[in-house]
Amino acid sequence: MLQRDPYKIIEVAPLSSENEINKAYRKKLKNYQGEVTPTPQTEAKLKEINEAYSLLSDPEQRKQYDSSTQFQLRRVRKIHEKTTKKLSAELRTEKGKPTYIESSSLLDRIKSFFNKPKKQEISIPYNPKEADMHFALGISLCDNIKFIEQAPNEFKKAIQYNPNHIEAHYNTGIVYxxxxxxxxxxxSFQRVLNIDRNDKSALSMIELLKED
Known part of the structure; x- marks a missing residue:
């Protein structure tokens, strides 16, 4: 049974066609075939590749896999009590305009994740209505495969107005x-965990996409 995502194993996008999957599979095999005496590691890798291809080349199995809950967009923003209280405590008025100040603990976790130098404070305009508007636009773009690659731009705008918009973070990860x-x-899924470390779908996606 596969422990990792079959699309990542073969290195092909989940939106790829059957022909693109076949090409990616053959290309992947070339990296491991040809050894006179295959090592146990090579044999294990070939087995994983073949199992991934077996799943993705079967229309019914692929459809069933793609329909798993963690791969679906979050279309409705949930109000998390913990997040709401946090935002209320950190909302201040500056020249009549609301400004969101990220908590140092959340900011430190994000900075350490990217290994960036620490800064004392980052002020981000906080506007939940504007955030939800861009979130809805992102969802609309996702509904048309021609425009899905533009969706992260709208989700990121939603995050700019509401850094704790967990569904915008999650959907950004799903589109990517x-x-x-x-x-x-x-x-993106790590950022979801920075907000809610018990988010089951984000944990599941990180586990699927982990490295060898």
């Missing part, structure tokens, strides 16, 4: 995942 940008997806 579906378009084959697996490393970027991991970053």
């Amino acid at each position: 995942y579906k378009t084959g940008q697996f490393e970027e997806a991991l970053v």
Whole structure:
């Protein structure tokens, strides 16, 4: 049974066609075939690749896999009590305009994740209504495969207005995942855990996309 995501194993985007999956599979095999005496590691890798391809080349199995809960967009923003209290405590008025000040603990976790130098404070305009508007626009773009790659721009705008918009973070990760940008997806799912470390779907996605 596969422990990792079959799309990442073959290195192909989940939105790829059957032909693209076949090409990616053959290309992946070339990296491990040809050894006179295959090592146990090579044999294990080939087995994983073949199992991934077996799943993705079967329309019914692929459809069932893609329909898993963790791969679906979060279309409704949930109000988390912990997050709401946190925002209320950190909202201040500056020249008549609300400004959101990120908590040092959350900010430190994000900074350490990217290994960036620490800064004392970052002020981000806080406007939940504006955030939800961009969130809805992002969802609309996702509903048309031609525009899905533009969706993260709207989700990121939602996050700019509400840094704790957990669904915007999660959906950014899902779009990156579906378009084959697996490393970027991991970053987004990690940001979800920075807000709620018990988010089951984000934990599941990180486990699927983990490295060998």
